[in-house]
Amino acid sequence: MRWIKEHKLISILVAILLALVILFVVTTLVDNEDNPASGAVRGGMAAVSETFSSVADVIRENVTGIFSYKALQEEIEQLEAENADLKRQLAETKLDREDLEQLQELSELLNYQYFSKEFDMVTADITSLDGSNWTNIFTINKGTEAGIEAGDAVVNNMGLVGRIQATGEGWSKVISVIDEGTQVSFKLERDRKQLGIVSGNSVGNVSGYMMDAESTVAEGDVIVTSGLGTYPEGLLIGNVKTVAYNSNTLLKEITVEPAVNFKGLEKVAVIK
Amino acid sequence: MKYWKAGAAFLAAFLIQTSLLNVINIKGYTPNLTLCLVIVLSFMYEDEMYGVVFGALFGVLYDICYSSAVGAMPIALVVVAVFILIIREYANIENIINLWVVSAVSIVGYYVLNWLLCFISGNPIGIVFALRDLPWTGLYSMVVITIMYLVLIRKVVKHRKDRYFR
Numbered sequence: 001m002r003w004i005k006e007h008k009l010i011s012i013l014v015a016i017l018l019a020l021v022i023l024f025v026v027t028t029l030v031d032n033e034d035n036p037a038s039g040a041v042r043g044g045m046a047a048v049s050e051t052f053s054s055v056a057d058v059i060r061e062n063v064t065g066i067f068s069y070k071a072l073q074e075e076i077e078q079l080e081a082e083n084a085d086l087k088r089q090l091a092e093t094k095l096d097r098e099d100l101e102q103l104q105e106l107s108e109l110l111n112y113q114y115f116s117k118e119f120d121m122v123t124a125d126i127t128s129l130d131g132s133n134w135t136n137i138f139t140i141n142k143g144t145e146a147g148i149e150a151g152d153a154v155v156n157n158m159g160l161v162g163r164i165q166a167t168g169e170g171w172s173k174v175i176s177v178i179d180e181g182t183q184v185s186f187k188l189e190r191d192r193k194q195l196g197i198v199s200g201n202s203v204g205n206v207s208g209y210m211m212d213a214e215s216t217v218a219e220g221d222v223i224v225t226s227g228l229g230t231y232p233e234g235l236l237i238g239n240v241k242t243v244a245y246n247s248n249t250l251l252k253e254i255t256v257e258p259a260v261n262f263k264g265l266e267k268v269a270v271i272k
Numbered sequence: 273m274k275y276w277k278a279g280a281a282f283l284a285a286f287l288i289q290t291s292l293l294n295v296i297n298i299k300g301y302t303p304n305l306t307l308c309l310v311i312v313l314s315f316m317y318e319d320e321m322y323g324v325v326f327g328a329l330f331g332v333l334y335d336i337c338y339s340s341a342v343g344a345m346p347i348a349l350v351v352v353a354v355f356i357l358i359i360r361e362y363a364n365i366e367n368i369i370n371l372w373v374v375s376a377v378s379i380v381g382y383y384v385l386n387w388l389l390c391f392i393s394g395n396p397i398g399i400v401f402a403l404r405d406l407p408w409t410g411l412y413s414m415v416v417i418t419i420m421y422l423v424l425i426r427k428v429v430k431h432r433k434d435r436y437f438r
Contacts, residue, residue, distance in 0.1 A: 013354060016324060016328050017350055020331075020347045023346075024347060024393070025343075028392065041333065127291070128290035129338065135338065135339065135395065138338070178396075179340070180340065180395070200397070201398075202396055203397075203398060
């Protein structure tokens with residue numbers, strides 16, 4: 001006690017560091033995402049951050065547009081070209097649609113259910129994220145009031161983003177698929193019998209292996225979630241970048257380029 | 273500077289960092305405002321514990337909102353603050369060159385320590401990927417630190433016992 005009184009500054013520093021180390025160890029070892037105290041803090045910060053985000057949106061929509069006139073002009077030209085291309089595709093698809101309707105009728109008659117992309121989704125805006133860090137963990141403006149639960153899959157128009165790590169009234173915390181070591185079960189889009197497992201790797205991609213050593217997986221193959229585990233079936237994960245045979249594990253190992261650009265996220269959808 | 277003022281500065285930094293800065297970034301890079309405040313306040317107010325106290329508090333807040341394990345950021349911020357306080361104790365020369373040297377070492381140290389703790393807690397990202405933006409983020413942070421220093425240096429109160437002012 002006497003030493004503590006004589007060395008007050010060092011004692012306070014040691015106490016703070018000790019408390020933080022204990023906090024770190026406990027939160028690393030124990031899953032504390034349902035902790036009500038953390039939830040209250042996140043809820044409070046999400047409410048305040050939303051106001052700032054709306055200011056940021058005004059700046060994004062008005063001020064930055066002035067400085068990026070040239071880029072916007074190029075974007076308009078690109079969109080016009082895409083529009084023309086889509087009109088042409090739409091004309092071609094009319095025939096395909098008739099085929100599809102016939103197939104759907106046939107599948108209903110045969111009571112055939114293999115793959116459905118009908119998801120119950122909630123769209124949400126990203127209200128806050130820490131852009132100065134390498135992690136891709138962010139907060140969205142929808143939570144339990146929209147029926148969102150921890151573990152729900154998060155996607156955008158490009159593909160699988162991640163999952164809801166914690167949620168509360170008016171906010172949800174999203175962790176990206178590249179930010180955790182959790183394994184995701186997938187299948188090849190061209191041959192849905194070929195299954196595998198991927199997880200985030202050290203270079204910001206995902207990597208994993210095929211379950212079958214005889215798999216015909218090749219570079220450029222598209223992989224989607226298999227529906228086994230956390231994520232629903234059919235969500236685009238990305239394209240196979242490299243394939244290598246590991247003679248020790250007797251498995252084909254792959255690295256995958258995620259379909260989603262995690263640094264350019266603005267809106268996401270949560271699959272309930 | 274009073275503690276409530278330092279606390280308000282950290283709160284403002286937190287809110288700006290997570291919303292406005294993502295819009296007004298330069299080529300996608302943003303400075304780490306909380307780290308900047310910890311460095312500047314620890315460097316300028318060596319008799320106070322602004323960096324330690326608010327680094328710990330707001331580090332915990334950041335980790336609750338944007339990390340999977342709570343503790344990595346506050347530990348890294350507190351270590352940076354303590355490092356600067358020790359430097360000020362044994363090499364007490366306050367000028368802008370020293371600030372830049374101390375800031376550069378602190379920024380690199382902070383990101384390496386933060387990555388290490390995140391890695392221990394299960395984040396799969398490797399150090400090379402994690403630090404790939406460091407040159408630009410660090411440079412941007414150094415600019416912000418310099419601006420903060422030049423603003424705050426004008427408000428430093430003369431010490432009554434300082435013989436220079438007698």
